[in-house]
Amino acid sequence: MRTLAVLSRKGGTGKTTIGLHLAVSAFHAGHRTLVCDLDPQRSALDWRRERQIAGPDVIEAKGGALFPLRQNAERSSVDLMVLDTRPASDADTSEAVRWADLCLIVVRPCFFDLKAIVRTVEQVTNMNQRGLFVLNQAPARRNGEEPRQIRDTVMALEELGLPIASTGLRYRAAYQTAVRQGLAAQEADPDSLAAFEMNTLWRQVSRELWPPVQKGRPTEAAKAAVRELTAA
Secondary structure, rough: EEEEEEEEEOOOOHHHHHHHHHHHHHHHHHOEEEEEEEEOOOHHHHHHHOOOOOEEEEOOOOOOHHHHHHHHHOOOOOOOOEEOOOOOOOHHHHHHHHOOOOEEEEEEHHHHHHHHHHHHHHHHHHHHOOOOEOOOEEEOOOEEEHHHHHHHHHHHHHHHHOOOOOOOOOOOOOHHHHOOOOOOHHHHHHOOHHHHHHHHHHHHHHHHHHHOOOOOOOHHHHHHHHHHHHHH
């Protein structure tokens, strides 16, 4: 089983929306997926009540109960557990980071978000966990170029030392339109730009959670054994 913690110290960053979209992507990829709603607003649970089709499952959770939750999930053959964390809670965030295979740090291209994530980055790095920034609610390009605030944000994130997702998510109404129906953008309109962005992000997150097996070069002992066999 893999655990994905979706983190943000500020409300309104789109953390829950991203977590649910990735959970839907995992579900459609054939993974048994469980979303743990640790945010007191219970937005993920609200989304699940609106959903009229199968999966993924969503449960209410508390940061201090993640260990038994993970054990129960593993016994239930869950493949991916998505932790939708609460903002501005060091204790709950630390627990989520502790049990995560990957920490997805959601940040908007603005000064206050950048200031707020420094503490989250410290928690991830101090616990020797893997982190990945995802830029969300980014404004559209102007004359084919990224706005300066995007370039400045990327430079600031690079200085924090964690990798940045290759795909940023634009500010698109399609995400909120979908979640109001208990759907993800890739379900509501598979050909939309929002669906393309989220599918691309999921592919990268999936590779981070389940890295492809690297085939190493044959050792000298293995080469010698092959030579012996071919000479026989």
